[in-house]
Amino acid sequence: MQMEVRTASRYTQTALEAPAVMSVVTAEDIRLFGYRNLAEVLDSMRGLYVSYDRTYHYLGLRGFASPGDYDTRVLLLVNGVRFNDNVYDQAAIGTDFPLDLDLVDRVEFAPGPGSAVYGANAFFGVVNVITRDGRQLAGPRVSTEIGSHGSAQLRFSVGTVDDAGRDWLVSATRLSARGADPYYAAYDTPANNHGVAQGLDFLRSTQLFARMHREGLTLTMAHGERDKGMPTAAFSQVFNDPRSRLSDTSTRVAAEYTSQWQPSLAFTGRLHAGRYRYVGNYVYDYPPLTVNRDEGTGQWWGAEGQWVSTALARHKLSWGLDYRRDTGITQRNADIDPPASYLQARRKGDMLGVYLQDEFALRADLTLHAGLRWDKQTGSQSAVHPRLGLVYWWNPATAVKLLHGTAYRPPNAYERDYRVDLPGGVVDTAALHSERVRTTELALEHAPSGATRMLLTAFHSHVSNLITLADADRPDRVTINNTRRVHVEGIEAEVEQRWSGGSRVRVAYGWQKARDLAAQADLTNSPRHLLKVQWADAVKLPFGADWPQGHYAIEGIGIGPRNTLQNIRLPGHLLTNLTYSTRFGGVDVSVGVYNLFNRRHADPASFEIRDNLVWQDGRTYRVKLTYGF
Numbered sequence: 001m002q003m004e005v006r007t008a009s010r011y012t013q014t015a016l017e018a019p020a021v022m023s024v025v026t027a028e029d030i031r032l033f034g035y036r037n038l039a040e041v042l043d044s045m046r047g048l049y050v051s052y053d054r055t056y057h058y059l060g061l062r063g064f065a066s067p068g069d070y071d072t073r074v075l076l077l078v079n080g081v082r083f084n085d086n087v088y089d090q091a092a093i094g095t096d097f098p099l100d101l102d103l104v105d106r107v108e109f110a111p112g113p114g115s116a117v118y119g120a121n122a123f124f125g126v127v128n129v130i131t132r133d134g135r136q137l138a139g140p141r142v143s144t145e146i147g148s149h150g151s152a153q154l155r156f157s158v159g160t161v162d163d164a165g166r167d168w169l170v171s172a173t174r175l176s177a178r179g180a181d182p183y184y185a186a187y188d189t190p191a192n193n194h195g196v197a198q199g200l201d202f203l204r205s206t207q208l209f210a211r212m213h214r215e216g217l218t219l220t221m222a223h224g225e226r227d228k229g230m231p232t233a234a235f236s237q238v239f240n241d242p243r244s245r246l247s248d249t250s251t252r253v254a255a256e257y258t259s260q261w262q263p264s265l266a267f268t269g270r271l272h273a274g275r276y277r278y279v280g281n282y283v284y285d286y287p288p289l290t291v292n293r294d295e296g297t298g299q300w301w302g303a304e305g306q307w308v309s310t311a312l313a314r315h316k317l318s319w320g321l322d323y324r325r326d327t328g329i330t331q332r333n334a335d336i337d338p339p340a341s342y343l344q345a346r347r348k349g350d351m352l353g354v355y356l357q358d359e360f361a362l363r364a365d366l367t368l369h370a371g372l373r374w375d376k377q378t379g380s381q382s383a384v385h386p387r388l389g390l391v392y393w394w395n396p397a398t399a400v401k402l403l404h405g406t407a408y409r410p411p412n413a414y415e416r417d418y419r420v421d422l423p424g425g426v427v428d429t430a431a432l433h434s435e436r437v438r439t440t441e442l443a444l445e446h447a448p449s450g451a452t453r454m455l456l457t458a459f460h461s462h463v464s465n466l467i468t469l470a471d472a473d474r475p476d477r478v479t480i481n482n483t484r485r486v487h488v489e490g491i492e493a494e495v496e497q498r499w500s501g502g503s504r505v506r507v508a509y510g511w512q513k514a515r516d517l518a519a520q521a522d523l524t525n526s527p528r529h530l531l532k533v534q535w536a537d538a539v540k541l542p543f544g545a546d547w548p549q550g551h552y553a554i555e556g557i558g559i560g561p562r563n564t565l566q567n568i569r570l571p572g573h574l575l576t577n578l579t580y581s582t583r584f585g586g587v588d589v590s591v592g593v594y595n596l597f598n599r600r601h602a603d604p605a606s607f608e609i610r611d612n613l614v615w616q617d618g619r620t621y622r623v624k625l626t627y628g629f
Contacts, residue, residue, distance in 0.1 A: 006080065007108040007128040009357065009369070010117055011266075011308050011318060016399045019369040019389030020110040021443045021457050021492075023048075027105050027132065032536055032553045034579035034592035034622065038097045041107050042127065046455075046494050046508040048109070049530055049559055050093075051603040053614050054182060054201055054231050055246065057094030061124040062111065062459065063488050063512035065525040067565055067606035068469030068478075073123035073409060073435075075114060079131055079220060081254045084121055085276035086326050087298040089412040091127065096248045098207050098224020100155055100173040102143060102626075105132040112459070113407030113439050116371040116387035119322060119353040123407045123437055124461075131211060131220075134159030134169035140629045148620035149201070150178030166214040173207040180617060182231050186610045187239040197231030197240050204228075218256040225249045230280075234608040235424025236476045238283045243291055246280040264311040273301035284423060288338070292422070295332040296414065301325055316359035324351040326378075329413045333420045342425075345417035349378030357387075365393040380410035380434055401443040410434040411467055415480050423476040424608060433482050437463045451498040461488040469607050478607050486523065488514040501538060502551065508532040522563055525604040527572065529560035539580075550582030550589075564604040564612050573601040588626040595619050 003026075008018035015022045023045040025035075035041045039057035043050040049060040059071050066073075076083040076091035078099065084091050092098070107129050114122030137159025145153045157171035179201025188195035205226040212219045226248045233239040254272035261267050280294040306320035326349045333343035355373035362368055369389035376382040387405040394400055411432040418426050443457035466484040471477075490512030498504040510530040514523040522528075536553040558574040576596040582589050595601075595618055602613040 003106075005108050005110075006130070007077070007110045007126055008117075009318065009359070010080070010306060010320075016445055016447060017367070017391065018110070019387070019391065019401065019403055020112060021401070021441070021445065021455060023109040023111075025107045030101050030104060031581060031588075031590070032551060032579065033534065033555050033577070034553070034581070034590055034594075034624075035101060036592075036622065037095055037101065038093045038099075038107070038129065041101070042093060042109065043557060044532060044534070044555065045109055046532065047111060047490075047492050047510045047512070047530065049527065051525060051614075052094070052616060053234075053603070053606060053609060055228055055234070056090075056096065059091070059093055060525065060527075062461070062490055062510070063514035063526045063528075064124060064463075064486070064523065066466070066468060067524055067604065068608070070414075072121060072412060075118050075120075075122040075126045077126065077128040078222065078252070079218075079254070079256070080128065081220075081252070081256075081270060081272050082302070082324075083129075083252065085250065085274070085298050086300045086324075086413065087276060087278070087296040087329055087331070088414045089121055089409075091121075092248070092250070093127075095175070095203055095205055095228070096224065096226050096250075098222050098250050098252070099129065099131070099209060100157075100171060100207050102155060103131050103157070103169065103171055103209055105130050105136070112403060112441060113385070113387070113405040113437055115375070115383070115385040115407035116373045116405055117355060117357070119355075119373060119375045120351070120377065120409055123409045123435065131209075132159075132169065133213060134167045134211070135161050137169065138628070141626060142629075143624065143626040145622055145624035147177075147622035148617075149180050150176075151203075151622070152176055164214070166212055169209070169211045171207075171209045173205075175203065175205045175207075177201075177203040179203060179229065179231075182615055184232065184239070184611045186612075187233065192239045197233070199242060200229040200231035200240065200244060202227075202229045216258040218254075220254045220256075221252070223251045230282075232605075232609045232611070232614065235282055236284070236608075236610070237424070238285050238289065241283040243281055244283050246278065249275075249277045251275045262311075264309055266308045268304075268306045268308075270304040271301070272304075273299075275299045282424070290338065291336045293332075293334055293336055295330070297328070297330045298326065298413070299328045301327065314361040317357070318359075319354075319356045321355075322351070322353040326350070331413065331417055333422075333425075342420050342422060343418070345413075345419075347379075347413055347417065351375070351377045367391045367393075375408075377410050379416065383408045383410075383434065397448040398444070398446045401441070401445065403441040403443070404439070406436065406438045408434045408436050409467075415467060421477070425477055426480060427474060427477045428472050428479045430481055432467060432480065433465050435463065435465050435467055435482075437461055451500075453494070453496045455492070455494040457493075458491045459489065462486075463488070471607065483518075485517045486514060487517060488512060503537040504534070505536075506532070506534040521567075524565050525562050527560035527562045529558070529572070531556070531558035531574070533558075548582050548584055550580055553579045553581075555579075562604055565607065566612050568612055570602060570604060570613060573599050575599055575601065586627065588624075590622075590624040590626075592622040592624075593619065594622070 008020040071091035302324035357371040371387040441459040494508040
C-alpha cells in the first residue's frame with residue numbers, strides 16, 4: 001500500500017509522500033485479473049474509463065473524453081521515456097501499445113496537470129509503464145493463449161543475468177484475431193449486408209522488446225507493428241469493403257545512465273529516439289470507386305538531464321532540461337487508382353523545457369512541493385507552468401494533500417497541417433492556440449498498515465482554448481478549432497484491504513461533472529458516475545487432491561449514463577469479469593471470462609463514424625498457458 005512511485009516528481013518517493021493521489025497496478029494485479037492490454041489496466045483505475053471504436057482505445061480522465069481526441073491529453077511514459085508520437089501526440093493504450101503486459105512490473109498513474117514536471121501533453125495526467133528486469137523472469141519462457149473471435153497469441157521471452165553482471169530481457173510476441181462481425185444500424189440496407197461488417201474487425205500485431213541493465217546503464221528497444229481492419233467505415237467510407245484497413249508501426253530506443261555524483265547529488269541522463277508511421281486505406285466512391293491512402297510519419301530524437309540534490313537541510317531540490325528534435329513529420333493523402341494527390345505536408349521542429357522543483361520540509365509534519373517549468377516548442381509561444389502542493393502529516397499513516405497546478409497542450413502536427421477537402425476530411429480550420437488547464441485538488445490518504453489504504457479526494461479544473469473536432473459547414477467534412485471552455489469538478493473515494501491468506505478487496509467510486517460553459521451542457525462521453533469493485537481470493541477446486549490451489553478474481557466496472565454527439569442519452573452499464581489462475585505441472589494457467597453476464601453495451605461514436613454509437617463485445621473468453629524452462 002505504501003510502495004515507492006516515480007511518476008509524480010520524476011524521482012522515487014512513497015505514495016503518501018508524493019504530491020499526487022497515485023494509482024498503481026502491479027504485475028501481480030495484471031496476472032490475477034487477467035488484463036489483456038494497457039487499456040484494461042487503466043480502465044481498472046480510480047477515475048478513469050476507456051472507450052473503443054473498433055480501431056483505437058481512448059482514455060477518459062475525470063469526466064473528459066472529447067470525441068476525436070487521440071489520447072493527446074495524457075502523457076504516456078515507458079520507464080520514464082515519452083511514448084506519445086510527434087504526429088498526432090497519441091498515447092497508444094490499446095492493441096497498438098508496443099509492449100506485452102507480461103513484461104510490465106507496474107503501471108503508475110499520476111492524475112492532474114503535470115506540465116510543471118513533464119511539459120506538453122501532461123494535461124490531465126501522466127501514465128508511466130515500468131518494465132520488469134530479466135532476473136525477474138529467470139530464464140526462457142513461452143506463453144500461448146487462445147480466445148473468442150479467433151484470437152491467438154504466442155510470446156517467447158528470455159530473462160537472465162550474464163557473467164559480466166548484465167541483466168538481459170528479450171521478448172517477441174505475435175497476436176492475431178479474426179474479430180467480431182459488428183452491426184451498424186446506419187448501414188442497415190440489403191446493399192450493405194444489412195449493416196453487418198463482415199471480416200473487418202481483424203487484428204494482427206507483432207511486438208519486440210529488449211532491455212539490458214548493468215550498474216547505472218540501461219539500454220531499451222521497443223518495436224510494434226499492427227494491422228487492423230476498420231469495420232465502422234469511418235470518415236464517410238464505403239461500408240463493408242474488405243480493403244478498409246490501417247497499420248501502425250512504432251520503434252523506440254533509449255539509453256539511460258544514472259550516477260550518484262556525490263552523497264547528496266544524483267544525476268540521471270537519457271538519450272532516446274523514435275519513429276512512428278500510420279497508413280490507412282480508405283475506400284470511397286466519388287465516383288469512381290477508389291482507395292484513398294492516408295499516411296502520417298514522424299521521426300525524432302531527444303535528450304534529458306536531471307539532477308536531484310539533498311545538500312540543503314530540509315530541501316530536496318531537482319532540476320533538469322528536456323530537449324526533443326523532430327527531424328521529420330510528414331503527412332500525405334492521395335488516391336491510388338486513378339492517382340490523385342490531396343496533401344503533402346512536411347515540418348520539422350524543436351522542443352526545449354527547463355524545470356526546477358523543491359521538496360521543502362517546512363516542519364516535521366508539513367512539506368511544501370513547489371515546481372516551475374518553462375517550455376518552448378516550434379510554432380507555439382513559450383509557456384511557464386507552476387505547481388504547488390502542501391502535504392500535511394496528520395499522523396505517520398495519514399496525509400492531507402492540497403495540490404494546485406497548470407498544464408498546456410500545443411496543437412500537434414495533425415491539427416496544424418491536415419487539410420483535405422474530401423468526404424471525411426478536415427477543412428476551414430483557423431489558427432490554433434495552445435489548450436490550458438488549471439486544477440486544484442484536496443485529498444486525504446490513510447494507510448495504517450501495509451494491508452490497508454483509504455483515500456478521499458475532491459478536485460476542480462478549468463479548461464480554456466479547448467481544441468475540438470466539429471462538423472464543418474460543408475457535408476461530410478469536419479473542422480478543428482479552439483471553441484470551448486470547460487469546468488470539471490468531482491469527488492473520488494477508494495478503499496483497499498488485503499489479508500495474509502491472499503484475499504483482497506478494492507472499491508473505488510468517482511463522481512464528476514464536466515460542463516461546456518458556452519453551451520451550458522454536459523460534455524459528450526462524460527459519465528457522472530464511475531464504480532470499480534475488485535475481489536480476489538485463494539480457492540482449491542474439487543478436481544482431486546493433486547489439483548493445486550488457485551486464485552479467482554472478480555472485477556466489476558460500472559459507468560454511468562453518457563451523452564452521444566447527437567445528445568442522445570446512452571444508458572450506463574456494469575460489466576463483470578472473472579479470472580481463475582493456478583499453476584499445474586510447472587505451467588501457469590489463466591482462464592478469463594470477460595463481460596460474464598453478456599451485458600449489451602456501447603460507447604459514444606466520434607464525428608468520423610456515421611452511427612451514433614459503437615456496440616462493444618458481449619461475453620468473451622481467454623485461456624492462457626505460460627511455461628518457464
